[in-house]
Amino acid sequence: MWYLKSVRTRFPPSPTGLLHVGGLRTALYSYLVAKQSKGEFLVRIEDTDRERFVPGATKNILRTLHWADLDPDEGVILDQGEVSGKGNRGPYIQSQRLDIYKKYADELLKKGSAYRCFCSSERLDQMREDQQKRKEAPMYDRLCCSLSEEEVQKKVDAGESHVLRLKIPRSEKITFTDDIRGNLTFMGHTIDDQVLMKSDGFPTYHLAHVVDDHLMDIDIVIRGEEWLSSLPKHLLLFQELGWKPPRYAHVPLLLNKDKTKLSKRQNDVAAEDYIDKGYLPEALLNFLALLGWNPGTSEEIFSMDELIENFSIERVQKSGAIFDTEKLDWLQGQWIRKISVNEFADRIRPVVSEKYHEVENDSDFEAKASLIQDRLTFFPEAVEMMGFFYKAPKVKADLLVNEKQKVTKEILPEVMEALKDTLESIDEKGWDEENLKEVLFKLSEDKEWKKGQVLWPLRAALTGLPYSPGAFEVASVLGKEETIARIASVKNT
């Protein structure tokens, strides 16, 4: 993918709560498009709805974006953990741009592209109800359009509460090409006269989106499909303001199992939920990228750099995707195996040390961690899996008896005795995986025991678990002294 010019994209969350995984995906797509053209990715805060405003939400969303490695180049950023701004097209928080919206609202009013509406919400409710009863599309009936200039002025002077509505040219046909969906057509008479400015002086999303994305030089607007039906209003606004609209790409929705819009009731929808569950950002992003997009090859594991390299908005799917986390778990496993042992150890150290404080001073922690890296999907599983390293298990002989491995009650004492003697004979210096393997294989050969007859009891005696890393690995990490001690302490009953 290459571009003639760098592309500016934006992600505009509302500070009404936690970052939604669907939002994280559109943020990712926007980020990728900007980065692959060496352009800028901006974050703008859309806080025009004071009712739903949640204090602290902005900081939280920014923190989550940072976790996902989607830090904005411009706009609202996190500076030393505090919300701050960057760039010369600000402010980037809509509540701080009220005078700007006012200016363009006045312009639209003067041009006759918009009009003041004094209707009460009661009247509007009643009107819609009546329309519904008559099986008509609920739309503003333009009552206030028939007000004379004098009447309007009188009401304004009297301080009557009112909103500003966009006057949709009803006879117009609006066509547009979406980057994902292709050609779209809307008839003017099916579009409602959208409110542009609320009575409290705040703009609605529609006006703010058009003004901001123009003033912030956004080249392509990537947003959820739920905005598709308001696209003509936005297009009309650009037209009335005399501006060139950006490219648009409406990405398909993320769905619940029943194919409805992904919702809290049925799923964990906050990105934070997945952070809390221990998913790696690489895994979540990889998963999200693949929900609705594919490279056209059979490649499935993508790092951020590879996504930047390969992503293209044209290959994004048109239909919605069920948010089914089974593949996420698989990707999580893939990414866990991909990170370095060092990093892996760093990730599980805090979790494990919560239960086993010895971890903090354990210089062999990394070696132990490496034994379980291929075996787990979530970091907390490490606690269970590594416990035996720090606390000698109380092992009963029952566990060492294993029918499938042909370890019988009768043979067991002899095996244990031989194991002890053999291991005793190994020099401390030669106590490593390779050597242990050689010596123990020889033991089974000499005694004409199957490998399992020797190794199953050994492994079980050392770990106290039915499933665990292998006997050689564990014995090697545990060291000679501890290994022999554990063999000796197996209870016979």
Next chain:
RNA sequence: GGCCCCAUCGUCUAGUGGUUAGGACGCCAGGUUUUCAUCCUGGUAACAGGAGUUCGAUUCUCCUUGGGGCUACCA
């Protein structure tokens, strides 16, 4: 109800006017491994329906059906 969008295995998806309709996850079976996990091999399973265009449609067109989104002084 109105407007708009969408439709390939259970899920994420590839794909072409003529293919044994491909891959991945999941599931099942087998193999490697002392166990489990990993890993490898194989299997399971899909073009919503009906017309039309065509020598031939999963692919193009239309209709039906199904699903979804929007229909707020929310975004």
